[in-house]
Amino acid sequence: MPIDSLRVDRSKCVGFGNCVRVAPQTFRLDEEGFSTVVDPVGDSEDAIEDAIEGCPSSAIEGTTP
Amino acid sequence: MIPDLDLTSPELLSDPYAYFELLRQQDPVHWSERHRAWLVTRYADVSVGVRHPSLSADRITPLVERAADEDGSAYRSAMQILSKWMVFNDPPDHRRLRGIFHDAFTPRVISQMRGALTETIDHLLEPLEPPGTMNLVRDFAFPLPAMVIARLLGVPDADVDRFKSWSDDIAPLIFGALQQAERHLLAQQALLELADYLKALVRRYRQVPADNLISNVLRAGSVGQTVSEDEFIGMLTHLLFAGHETTTNLIANGVRHLLLQPDEMERLIVNPSLSQTAPDELLRFDGPAKLIVRWLIEDVDFGGSTLSKGQRVFLILAAANRDPAKFTEPDRLDIGRSPNPHLGLGFGPHFCLGAPLARLEGEIAIPSVIRRLPNLRLLDRPLNWQPQIVNRGLKELWVAY
Numbered sequence: 001m002p003i004d005s006l007r008v009d010r011s012k013c014v015g016f017g018n019c020v021r022v023a024p025q026t027f028r029l030d031e032e033g034f035s036t037v038v039d040p041v042g043d044s045e046d047a048i049e050d051a052i053e054g055c056p057s058s059a060i061e062g063t064t065p
Numbered sequence: 066m067i068p069d070l071d072l073t074s075p076e077l078l079s080d081p082y083a084y085f086e087l088l089r090q091q092d093p094v095h096w097s098e099r100h101r102a103w104l105v106t107r108y109a110d111v112s113v114g115v116r117h118p119s120l121s122a123d124r125i126t127p128l129v130e131r132a133a134d135e136d137g138s139a140y141r142s143a144m145q146i147l148s149k150w151m152v153f154n155d156p157p158d159h160r161r162l163r164g165i166f167h168d169a170f171t172p173r174v175i176s177q178m179r180g181a182l183t184e185t186i187d188h189l190l191e192p193l194e195p196p197g198t199m200n201l202v203r204d205f206a207f208p209l210p211a212m213v214i215a216r217l218l219g220v221p222d223a224d225v226d227r228f229k230s231w232s233d234d235i236a237p238l239i240f241g242a243l244q245q246a247e248r249h250l251l252a253q254q255a256l257l258e259l260a261d262y263l264k265a266l267v268r269r270y271r272q273v274p275a276d277n278l279i280s281n282v283l284r285a286g287s288v289g290q291t292v293s294e295d296e297f298i299g300m301l302t303h304l305l306f307a308g309h310e311t312t313t314n315l316i317a318n319g320v321r322h323l324l325l326q327p328d329e330m331e332r333l334i335v336n337p338s339l340s341q342t343a344p345d346e347l348l349r350f351d352g353p354a355k356l357i358v359r360w361l362i363e364d365v366d367f368g369g370s371t372l373s374k375g376q377r378v379f380l381i382l383a384a385a386n387r388d389p390a391k392f393t394e395p396d397r398l399d400i401g402r403s404p405n406p407h408l409g410l411g412f413g414p415h416f417c418l419g420a421p422l423a424r425l426e427g428e429i430a431i432p433s434v435i436r437r438l439p440n441l442r443l444l445d446r447p448l449n450w451q452p453q454i455v456n457r458g459l460k461e462l463w464v465a466y
Binding site for chain 2: 005008014015016017018020021024032033050053054056058059
């Protein structure tokens with residue numbers, strides 16, 4: 001089951017890129033250096049959960065089932 | 066039976082990786098009687114441990130409370146400054162403190178320093194006329210980050226040497242606080258002097274703002290609102306200190322490994338785009354921080370063991386970063402490795418605030434040294450490692466060029 005309504009809050013994102021490292025198929029840094037969701041089911045649920053909890057600025061929102 | 070080795074013995078300072086591998090394979094959450102700490106070595110456990118609510122980063126509050134019984138000592142004042150360091154705070158205070166740097170210390174802001182950084186590197190490398198020898202730590206890897214963090218914060222160039230020596234003096238207090246709260250009078254004094262110096266600097270930039278981090282944070286208006294002036298000063302002492310030694314070790318350890326593995330060095334010279342992935346691989350392979358210390362604030366089942374309230378945990382980043390369950394060929398240096406979810410800069414709320422700066426310094430400084438000095442090679446002298454559990458740093462690195 002995918003993680004519900006996965007999104008990155010751009011006002012909180014500073015662009016450290018941790019999410020891109022742990023879930024590279026799900027997140028990408030855009031031209032301005034902010035993280036964005038490219039595929040909400042791109043990686044395993046565990047990896048996406050790591051990305052959510054691993055974000056230093058708590059910028060990733062999503063409800064884990 | 067796993068031997069209870071001393072992480073500060075000459076053998077393990079020189080090469081801790083074989084022991085970390087043994088622990089990871091045989092007892093990944095291992096109680097060390099010698100260090101009075103749980104040694105956690107698997108990637109999966111370390112990456113959970115760094116963000117686990119039962120594992121507290123606050124090692125200072127008990128020391129502050131103990132020091133409260135003592136008369137106005139330098140020790141108490143020094144501990145009060147340390148209690149403001151982000152690295153010693155848990156959420157939600159940690160988030161409140163760190164929040165003031167949200168806009169001032171981001172990858173985008175840091176990337177604007179590229180030009181100034183290149184100039185500083187040129188300035189340090191310019192005087193080197195081959196052939197010659199140098200101590201790469203003293204002559205390049207140490208002064209560079211010191212000058213960069215000073216300039217970023219707004220410390221005048223003329224004062225850089227002063228706070229270099231403060232930073233050196235403070236080190237035993239920080240690492241002492243991690244180990245047994247020893248009192249180092251000199252270190253306490255240095256920390257108080259540094260705080261006084263920064264107080265004056267903040268006053269100055271409050272009156273006459275300039276283009277630097279202190280001015281930018283003041284301009285944003287959080288100081289005096291969400292954080293107190295004392296908290297701000299405390300965090301600035303932290304930034305100055307943190308900006309020094311870790312980056313020094315990234316550069317020195319990094320250049321050393323490239324010299325030990327000429328194929329990887331050649332790849333970097335031939336393919337300049339690898340300078341973007343190389344710093345992260347060097348952080349993974351042999352980074353500046355071996356481990357992170359946490360305290361248990363409650364009993365918890367962790368990685369198959371029961372850990373008790375009050376016990377100490379060493380989350381061993383250097384072991385996690387070589388875990389074959391996470392990395393293919395973990396013991397091989399591959400400067401093109403991507404993605405590279407290493408834990409060398411931490412993970413979660415405490416993830417290194419200075420990561421963008423460390424990466425940028427590594428990205429420019431390491432290739433600069435090896436390109437500018439084509440005959441660079443290691444001199445055959447015994448290596449002398451800093452006798453520290455947390456940091457992995459060489460006292461000297463002698464090279465010929």
